Amino acid sequence: MQVGLIGLKFTGKTTLHNVITGANRPTGQGGVDPHLAVGQVPDARLDRLTTMFKPKRTVYAAISWVDIPGFQGGVGADGAREAVRFLEHGRKVDAMAQVVRCFDGGYGTPDPVGEMENLALELVLADLQIVENRLERITKDKARLGKVANPLEGPLMERYRAQLEAGRPLRELTLSVDDAKLSVGYAFLTSKPMIIVLNHEEGVEPEAALLTAAGQAGAAVVSLCARMESELAGLSAEDAAEFLADLGVAEPALPSMIRAAYSALELQSFFTVGPDECRAWTVRRGSTAPVAAGVIHSDLQRGFIRAEVTAYEDLIAAGDMSAAKAANKVRLEGKAYVVQDGDILEIRFSV
Ligand SMILES: Nc1nc2c(ncn2[C@@H]2O[C@H](COP(=O)(O)OP(=O)(O)OP(=O)(O)O)[C@@H](O)[C@H]2O)c(=O)[nH]1
Ligand SMILES: [Mg+2]
Known part of the structure; x- marks a missing residue:
């Protein structure tokens, strides 16, 4: 199971990917290749079980994270190439987490709502292209062969087209079992689960209007400061607690982001316990x-x-x-x- 970190350039994807997976790749440098690494899924229940059973080792559940190079959109051949590359990587993941820049950081006044709209539109257009191509194919086959391979497909694609033309993601549609089966092969981008990560400056809370917009763009919304999370990761548990207390923050936000992604993937954990090992395992719900x-x-x-x-x-x-x-x-x-x-x-x- 893979979650793709997606977004425009310089939003903090690599910074977050480093914290989640314990990697140490350079940030602020962009790049064109996606990077896959595994990250533990924090679980307070497993921590508690570890205290109870005092095992020799504790093993957390894990999921894979793909740091997908940022995409700026825009016109011209470079923009188009970037978009194509971005969308290709996006097709391979099981869920997406869009990292949205809410900090200035020298990259200009943030426009988080614009970023979400921009990326959502890109995904909708990519899916619409697939749907249009498919509808064209169905019409041609009908004319040539006098029949269609699957009578469910045409109406489904028409329904998809209407949804996408309204600028809405496919994940909002309720599908019959047959329709869902039919859709699998297309790897539609807007049918993948999506969470929104609002990457804020330390100590800043997102405004209500932004939270509302984010809530419409994704199934779950997490607000954090990637830079602070990465500083926290380098501290001992004691120092981290002190650091958070100084900021007036109850707990780091990263675990809830990871758990939101885990949940968006429709995954859950069961445990095995004993003196040798306490472990969280992953199964689909x-x-x-x-x-x-x-x-x-x-x-x-x-x-x-x-x-x-x-x-x-x-x-x-x-x-x-x-x-x-x-x-x-x-x-x-x-x-x-x-x-x-x-x-x-x-x-x-x-x-
Ligand atoms: N001020 C501030 N800067 C941040 C924060 N998170 C990341 N940055 C900085 O923003 C810059 C871009 O961060 P990256 O993690 O490389 O961004 P990215 O999304 O991977 O960028 P691309 O790979 O180009 O798409 C770096 O200089 C980070 O240090 C934050 O929460 N606050
Ligand atoms: Mg990056």
Whole structure:
């Protein structure tokens, strides 16, 4: 699962990518190649489990982040080439996070609403191009062969065209199962989940009008200061707490951004616990227990018998695993069980 950091130039994408993935690539320099790296998904529940079980190691869930070079749009061959490159990279990711410049930083008066509109329009136009091409193809085939391969496709593309011509993203449409299946192959940009990251100067809060505009542009809105987050990452836990207290900030904003992306991808975590390892694993929402077992090891899926399941909240309320057992909070679930976010699993299997 990949999240693409997208946006115009000099908005703070590389600065954020460095903090999320622990990389140290130069910022303020642009570039033309995307860069992929893995970043941990912070999880306060896993921290708590670590305190409870004192394992030898703790392993967080992880997702991949692609730092996609910024795009300025504009006219002329350079602008067009940049746009094409940007859109190609955008097609490969599963979700997008648009980083919006709300700080001056020597790059001129910020225009966050304009940036969001500019990029949204670029994505809409790219999708519209695909839809127009497809409709043209359908018309030609009909004339030549007297029929169409899939009678659902024409009406669906017409519906898409109307939505895009109204300047709205495809993700807003509710699709039937068949329509959704049909759409997969096109890798439409505006059907991918999108979160908006308002990159502010330290200590500045976004205005209400900006938050409203951002709320319309994406499924989740996070406001942070990328530069401050990157300073924080270099500090010990104690110094970081002091630094935040001085600024009057309760907690760093980066974890909520990462969690928003994780959630936009329709992912959730289940845990395994023990004296050796406490670990968060990633499954799609709606996955069954054997699928979750398969994330740990294919043998566990193949030989799946049952799962011992304890909800995180139940374990915390009980205090420890034996108290949770005594309170009948450790359930035995079979193959059809749908794993819930925060479930603590122990898989029984035989191969
Ligand atoms: N003042 C201020 N500057 C920032 C902030 N975040 C990033 N910058 C600076 O803005 C410049 C651009 O940051 P980058 O992270 O390289 O921006 P980018 O989006 O990757 O840019 P491109 O790769 O060209 O698209 C750098 O000089 C950063 O130090 C911030 O929150 N406040
Ligand atoms: Mg960059």
